[in-house]
Amino acid sequence: MKTLLKLLLAVCIFAAGIFTSRFLWPEKVASTAQAPVAKLFQGATKRSSGMNNTKEGKVIEVRNGESIQQAVTKAAPGDLIRVYPGTYKETVYIDKDGITIQGVIIKDEWPTLEGDKKLNDAFLYSGNNFTVENFRIQNFKGNGIMGQGGNNYVLRNNWIINAGVYGIFPEFGTNGLIEHNILTGIEDAAIYVGMCDNIDVRHNQVYGNVAGIEIENSRHALVEDNYTYDNAGGILAFITPGLPVKTAYDIIIRNNYVLNNNHVNFGAAGSIVSQLPAGSGVIVMAADDVIIENNFISGNNNSGITITDHKYGANLSNDPESDPNPDRIQILDNFMTDNGNKPIDRVKALMATQMSTKGPDILAVGGGSGSCIRDKNRYRSFGLDNYSQCMMASTDSIISYLLAKPLESPVVSGEMKGKMAFYGVCSGCHAFSVRMVGPPTITIQALYKDNPQGIADYINKPTHKRADYPEMPPQNYLTPETRVAVAKFMLSVTK
Amino acid sequence: MRRTLLFIVIAIVLFGAFKFYQTYSMQTRRSSFQLCDHCPPGFEQTADNRCKLSSMYQQFSSLKGKGVGGLQTALPEMHDGFSPQQIDLGRYLFFDPVLSADNSLSCAGCHKPEMGFADGLAHSVGINHRQLKRSAPTLWNVGFLNSFFWDARASSMEEQMSGPLFSPSEMGSTPEKLLAKLNNIDEYRQLFSTAFPGRKKDDTISMLEVCRSLAAFESSLVSLNSRYDHYAMGYHEALSAQEIEGLNIFRSFVARCAECHTPPLFTNQQIAVLGTPEPEGLPLDIGAEKTFRDSTMRAGFKVPTLRNIDKTAPYMHSGVFATLREAVDFYNKGRGHAVPKGEKLYLHWHIWDPKLTDYEIDRVVDFLKTLDDETFTPQVPAHVPSGLKETHTLSAYNQNKNKTE
Numbered sequence: 001m002k003t004l005l006k007l008l009l010a011v012c013i014f015a016a017g018i019f020t021s022r023f024l025w026p027e028k029v030a031s032t033a034q035a036p037v038a039k040l041f042q043g044a045t046k047r048s049s050g051m052n053n054t055k056e057g058k059v060i061e062v063r064n065g066e067s068i069q070q071a072v073t074k075a076a077p078g079d080l081i082r083v084y085p086g087t088y089k090e091t092v093y094i095d096k097d098g099i100t101i102q103g104v105i106i107k108d109e110w111p112t113l114e115g116d117k118k119l120n121d122a123f124l125y126s127g128n129n130f131t132v133e134n135f136r137i138q139n140f141k142g143n144g145i146m147g148q149g150g151n152n153y154v155l156r157n158n159w160i161i162n163a164g165v166y167g168i169f170p171e172f173g174t175n176g177l178i179e180h181n182i183l184t185g186i187e188d189a190a191i192y193v194g195m196c197d198n199i200d201v202r203h204n205q206v207y208g209n210v211a212g213i214e215i216e217n218s219r220h221a222l223v224e225d226n227y228t229y230d231n232a233g234g235i236l237a238f239i240t241p242g243l244p245v246k247t248a249y250d251i252i253i254r255n256n257y258v259l260n261n262n263h264v265n266f267g268a269a270g271s272i273v274s275q276l277p278a279g280s281g282v283i284v285m286a287a288d289d290v291i292i293e294n295n296f297i298s299g300n301n302n303s304g305i306t307i308t309d310h311k312y313g314a315n316l317s318n319d320p321e322s323d324p325n326p327d328r329i330q331i332l333d334n335f336m337t338d339n340g341n342k343p344i345d346r347v348k349a350l351m352a353t354q355m356s357t358k359g360p361d362i363l364a365v366g367g368g369s370g371s372c373i374r375d376k377n378r379y380r381s382f383g384l385d386n387y388s389q390c391m392m393a394s395t396d397s398i399i400s401y402l403l404a405k406p407l408e409s410p411v412v413s414g415e416m417k418g419k420m421a422f423y424g425v426c427s428g429c430h431a432f433s434v435r436m437v438g439p440p441t442i443t444i445q446a447l448y449k450d451n452p453q454g455i456a457d458y459i460n461k462p463t464h465k466r467a468d469y470p471e472m473p474p475q476n477y478l479t480p481e482t483r484v485a486v487a488k489f490m491l492s493v494t495k
Numbered sequence: 496m497r498r499t500l501l502f503i504v505i506a507i508v509l510f511g512a513f514k515f516y517q518t519y520s521m522q523t524r525r526s527s528f529q530l531c532d533h534c535p536p537g538f539e540q541t542a543d544n545r546c547k548l549s550s551m552y553q554q555f556s557s558l559k560g561k562g563v564g565g566l567q568t569a570l571p572e573m574h575d576g577f578s579p580q581q582i583d584l585g586r587y588l589f590f591d592p593v594l595s596a597d598n599s600l601s602c603a604g605c606h607k608p609e610m611g612f613a614d615g616l617a618h619s620v621g622i623n624h625r626q627l628k629r630s631a632p633t634l635w636n637v638g639f640l641n642s643f644f645w646d647a648r649a650s651s652m653e654e655q656m657s658g659p660l661f662s663p664s665e666m667g668s669t670p671e672k673l674l675a676k677l678n679n680i681d682e683y684r685q686l687f688s689t690a691f692p693g694r695k696k697d698d699t700i701s702m703l704e705v706c707r708s709l710a711a712f713e714s715s716l717v718s719l720n721s722r723y724d725h726y727a728m729g730y731h732e733a734l735s736a737q738e739i740e741g742l743n744i745f746r747s748f749v750a751r752c753a754e755c756h757t758p759p760l761f762t763n764q765q766i767a768v769l770g771t772p773e774p775e776g777l778p779l780d781i782g783a784e785k786t787f788r789d790s791t792m793r794a795g796f797k798v799p800t801l802r803n804i805d806k807t808a809p810y811m812h813s814g815v816f817a818t819l820r821e822a823v824d825f826y827n828k829g830r831g832h833a834v835p836k837g838e839k840l841y842l843h844w845h846i847w848d849p850k851l852t853d854y855e856i857d858r859v860v861d862f863l864k865t866l867d868d869e870t871f872t873p874q875v876p877a878h879v880p881s882g883l884k885e886t887h888t889l890s891a892y893n894q895n896k897n898k899t900e
Contacts, residue, residue, distance in 0.1 A: 073731075093743055095726075095727075095729075095731065096729065120744065120747035120749040120750075121743075121747045124743060124746060124747065126565035126566040126567070128567075141749050142748035142749040143747075143748040146746075147565070148564060148565040148746055148753060148757075148758075149564035149565020149758075164749075165748045165749075166748060169748065172558050172564035172565060172568070172757075173558075174558060196558070197558060242765050242766065242767070242843070243763070243765065244763040244765060245558060245559050245563075268847055268848075269830060269847075270831075270842060270844055270846065271844055272844050315841070316791070316844070317767075317768055317789075317791045317792050317795060317843070318787075318789050318792065319765075319766075320787060409554075409555065409567075410555070412553075412554040416554070417551075417554065419539065420550060420551045420554060421551060422549075423536070423537055423539050423548075423550070424537060424549060424550045424720060427537060427538075428536040428537070428720070428870040428871050429870070431533065432533060477728065477732075477733050478728075478730075479729065479730075495533065
């Protein structure tokens with residue numbers, strides 16, 4: 001309860017901070033809105049907080065009755081979109097880099113994205129360096145916040161209620177921070193990190209979902225200081241077979257409250273989480289190098305910690321490329337009590353073999369090797385016979401799994417871009433010395449000698465010049481810089 | 496009477512002259528086969544005469560180098576690096592019916608350039624009008640794939656080729672027969688020695704070289720410049736408002752299309768068990784269960800690319816859906832709705848009951864059509880070195896049509 005209060009207090013301080021910041025630094029909101037926030041919390045000074053927007057752009061304000069999407073359409077990398085309290089009924093998609101969408105909370109009035117159970121998703125992003133914060137997101141059918149492919153994301157201080165299948169679901173992204181969100185009523189995982197690298201999931205409150213926090217086929221993930229209760233399962237670290245990225249390792253689950261996760265499992269038929277036994281605290285399925293440390297795990301009726309392989313854990317198609325066993329799991333000191341009060345039949349049968357009517361604090365089933373536990377005798381456990389004593393005492397030296405600097409997109413010179421566009425586009429119609437669809441490159445070189453701009457202008461808006469050739473379609477989808485780069489490259493081609 | 500005789504004589508002379516001309520022109524034509532010395536569109540020619548893919552997608556990266564992600568994500572590694580001559584030789588082979596046992600059917604018989612390198616049939620048709628069990632997949636972007644056939648039973652393009660070439664119900668040849676025929680055609684011997692300059696002068700054509708040339712040609716079939724790609728590169732005007740709506744439904748977690756048909760290739764190259772219906776009267780196709788000897792993969796098939804999908808109806812391994820709309824609608828009819836009674840299938844977890852509206856299904860179809868790009872379609876050779884003409888196509892098609900009607 002104390003933690004809950006603390007968290008609420010934190011959220012309030014944060015909101016107040018944002019609110020007052022408007023008066024204190026009205027001009028520089030873009031640069032200050034993120035940095036002071038993280039400092040409120042412990043360890044923040046050592047983390048790469050406010051890692052996102054290095055560029056400073058303009059501020060675009062959205063007020064009740066206006067469209068957030070229109071602001072995104074107008075925005076350029078580095079811009080900050082500030083959304084004022086009100087109800088916004090739209091799916092906002094962000095297919096550009098460096099956009100921050102920040103709710104403005106005024107006297108606890110939140111900007112709300114309302115899906116009315118008609119809209120699919122609230123936020124869909126693919127751009128890098130994306131931040132979304134301070135929203136209330138409710139009644140969507142798909143996801144609250146979903147990312148495909150964006151790196152360096154910050155998803156925080158959002159209040160996500162009954163928002164569909166996943167609350168927060170970044171996929172295929174490197175370097176992401178998910179913190180200070182409250183999520184409930186989600187029919188799969190409230191926070192689902194899928195096929196990502198270098199992720200911190202911290203200070204979130206997740207309750208009343210099928211699964212609380214799931215780290216799946218991801219690496220270098222820190223799940224810390226979260227408050228997960230009343231879900232069917234609290235915290236999950238999975239390798240799911242059949243996905244293109246096959247591994248999950250280097251995951252720390254630390255300092256979390258994992259309490260009374262006994263909610264009835266209301267997962268959709270066929271979903272993987274629908275097979276979770278209600279009453280599961282922490283579940284590791286097939287993931288490797290998972291460290292579970294200093295968590296409060298209590299009141300989970302089936303089992304406090306479950307370590308399983310694919311055979312026991314999943315009713316899925318096998319994947320020959322996916323290792324089904326959890327290896328090198330380290331269970332360090334954890335505060336565990338009162339787990340296993342109402343185990344499922346399968347677990348009950350296992351426990352009966354060692355004369356226990358209660359379910360275990362820690363249950364390990366199936367294959368896996370190289371795992372260890374500290375002070376095993378503290379717990380009621382099953383299947384830990386081949387677990388050794390852990391040598392490591394703590395993970396204190398690891399403060400964060402975020403990258404020290406944002407992941408930069410590969411640097412591509414103008415010349416390279418020109419080359420890519422030439423072969424990727426122009427070469428479809430222009431061969432070097434022979435006629436294809438359009439005139440040969442040599443002919444064009446003769447016409448536009450030392451005049452790349454001439455080519456750049458022409459391809460943007462071609463006119464029909466040669467009666468014996470078809471009219472060229474405009475290449476206006478290339479950026480002006482790329483058009484010049486490709487023109488220069490075309491003039492330099494020698495074969 | 497005399498007139499008739501004269502008429503006959505003239506006819507014979509004319510016919511003879513025509514025949515002579517035909518043979519003569521065939522000879523001149525034959526000796527005029529030249530292999531292209533520059534790379535096909537989409538490829539840069541390196542100093543050592545190799546063709547390397549050059550694409551706008553190369554300015555991006557991808558997680559673990561897997562080539563799956565969002566809009567600005569790198570492609571998976573490609574099977575490229577062939578010489579222009581090998582690619583062009585592959586083009587001749589691809590369109591040459593000499594590769595089949597009865598000289599009736601070329602690769603292009605089932606992978607027609609004008610039909611998205613598929614054939615428009617639910618079940619393709621091999622030599623002697625043998626109806627095959629599955630539909631011919633597109634070859635667009637096949638050079639990026641790491642498994643082949645609907646049931647993923649081959650792991651390289653070269654390995655894949657021996658499937659159709661030597662299957663009795665497809666092209667029906669044998670390696671010995673095929674090589675004997677090719678080695679008997681002077682033109683081919685010459686072309687192979689040009690395309691594979693390292694070999695000894697009197698070396699005969701090898702199967703490895705045939706497969707390598709075909710792989711070279713097929714890997715040149717690149718389609719990455721659709722209107723969708725223009726959008727992905729940042730030109731958002733490339734798609735209409737309705738098409739963007741379609742994109743958002745496609746990647747939403749309600750429809751979940753993008754979870755398996757993941758950009759940039761619109762496939763994650765995994766096996767998925769969908770539970771699509773088989774055409775009436777046909778038994779369940781067990782798919783990948785056979786390949787992996789694993790019952791949990793029963794009726795599993797490789798996730799196909801969706802690029803140029805508008806061109807390759809009918810859909811699914813069995814061609815059971817005639818239109819894109821029907822194919823999309825399948826996913827909206829509920830998990831397992833078409834699984835035969837008594838079958839235990841491990842249906843993919845993303846098969847669920849999304850309850851898309853008709854309007855949403857239409858928008859997804861709109862979006863799928865933005866993946867069309869055939870600008871790099873290669874030229875069909877006017878003549879092939881064997882001098883043979885494809886005779887399979889039309890009769891097979893009619894035969895099949897009659898059957899299904």
